[in-house]
Amino acid sequence: MSDVAVVGGGIVGLSIAWRLVQRGVDVHVFDDGDVGAWHVAAGMLAPGGESEHEDPALIRLMERSADLWPGFAEGLGVEVGYDDAGTLSLAVTADDLAERSRLWTRQALPLLRPTELRELEPALSARVRAGVFASQEVQVDPRKVVNALRARLVDRIVTKRVDSLSEMDSRVVVVAAGCGTAALTGLPVRPVKGQVLRLRGEPGLLRHVLDAAVDGRPIYVVPRADGEVVVGATQEELTDRKITAGGVHELLRAALDLVPALAEFELIETTVGHRPGTPDNAPLLGWLDDHVVVAAGHFRNGILLAPITADLIADLVLGSSSPLLADFSPRRF
Missing domain, CATH: 3.50.50.60 (FAD/NAD(P)-binding domain)
Structure with missing residues (x-):
């Protein structure tokens, strides 16, 4: 015992x-x-x-x-992948910007223009309207x-x-x-279902974690040093473990709208998990x-x-x- x-x-x-x-x-x-x-x-x-x-x-x-x-x-x-490069929080549309601005104001983070954001991450879509850099948000x-x-x-x-x-x-x-x-x-x-994708390509496309609102859809894109990129996540009050076409489409569409070059990456894994709420x-x-x-x-x-x-x-x-x-x-x- x-x-x-x-x-x-x-x-x-x-x-x-x-x-x-x-x-x-x-x-x-x-x-x-x-x-x-x-x-x-x-x-x-x-x-x-x-x-x-x-x-x-x-x-x-x-x-x-x-x-x-x-x-x-x-x-x-x-080595456990601790990376303190920080996070870019991004908004693509005017509505996304209005929604994100409330949080950014509370965080007292300076607003960055599209040109400033692309200096930090050149692969970002030209659609990105604004964002902030959160140095304390790591991975x-x-x-x-x-x-x-x-x-x-x-x-x-x-x-x-x-x-x-x-x-x-x-x-x-x-x-x-x-x-x-x-x-x-x-x-x-209770279990809260989330679908997550993993892509793989040449390392170095992205440096920072991206936490974005894209046409009203929240998405995160997390790059690893070895070229893996994690894309997530849906949130559904469901208990099943189905990977759905709609969930994968939702994530891929938002990710490619945010970083078009991810279209050339290989889709290596689709997974489902349940957050304990x-x-x-x-x-x-x-x-x-x-x-x-x-x-x-x-x-x-x-x-x-x-x-x-x-x-x-x-x-x-x-x-x-x-x-x-x-x-x-x-x-x-």
Whole structure:
């Protein structure tokens, strides 16, 4: 019997386990072998990117976690695609500009003209009307992060599906099972479907992450150093895993409208994932009872929030509760 059992082998569960091991705790991670939302995620670390839609407590949590990411990535000891080139937030039409301007004003970022934007990214379409540069919005490769965490925890990962918490005999059980948290705990965690594409071409076409509104369609385009480009993401209140013609068309059309040269890239992967959402789209972090801790429901922010979640939950298991957890108790539902 381990002292702590972590149910869930995604980026959140593995990060918590890693922090606990670093603090001398005997931990086992129970992983059902299915890939989670991390496998589909582009890895944008953007604490301010959607701040006009988020609760102030969640914004503080995201900003704190973003500050932790450089050290978290370095501590893994291998290259995990952490790239601090920054993000260009873009608007293509007048309506897109009106919608984005509200957020840009709140962020106090100077507006860049099309010529200035194309100096930063020459491959941008001539249709791009305006944008801003957000230096604090960076990226990491979630697949590399998870691989690095697995390598550090290789002797502590148990490939097993957990259908009931009554199976677990550890002193503390941490439920970090993404959408699977609902069945294990009864908490309202729902799957929100997202379709994502991966393209591949010659490296160097793009340098920055692009987060854009194109004819009213939100899209992100995330370039990797090896020539991979991640394009996403649709958002649908559905539970199926179908890759639809409409979803692929929507993403490709917006991406090519934004960066026409992507038409020459190879389409190498179409994937579907399910973000774990909650009624208020904020995470569930804290004790559910005197035996079970929950760390789930991160919705769009699972990659960004992994470091702060790991620290907060590790502290909680070891007897210390941060004021940052006050607004995210799983008992609020």
